[in-house]
Amino acid sequence: MSQWLVLSARGLCGGLFVMVFALIGELVTPKQFAGVFSAAPAVALAGMSLTLLFQGGPQVTESALGMIAGSVAMVAYCASAVPLVTRLGAVGGTIAALGVWAVVAAAGRALIAVAG
Incomplete structure (x- = not known):
């Protein structure tokens, strides 16, 4: 599979997960817990999802x-x-x-x- 395709998929998937986690962070109360739903877990999940898809x-x-x-x-x-x-x-x-x-x-x- 093309390296550019894999990188593009990682970027799109990471962006989607970041957006979802940002929305969860906005909905969570109290706001002190919003940091739990920051970008790091989203990017980790996106990376792991694509690793599972492409590498097993x-x-x-x-x-x-x-x-x-x-x-x-x-x-x-x-x-x-x-x-x-x-x-x-x-x-x-x-x-x-x-x-x-x-x-x-x-x-x-x-x-x-x-x-x-």
């Missing part, structure tokens, strides 16, 4: 595991960023928090490789 189930499993590992790493980054920025300042704390993210993401990738 095993690739979707691999993508989903990667998204889970990335999410855990992002939670670790967020949990460490505030105390690190408070202690080390903006630049130092951000760099240290990125280090936390990198270590957790690498550990997640290693666990996925061992399990697979």
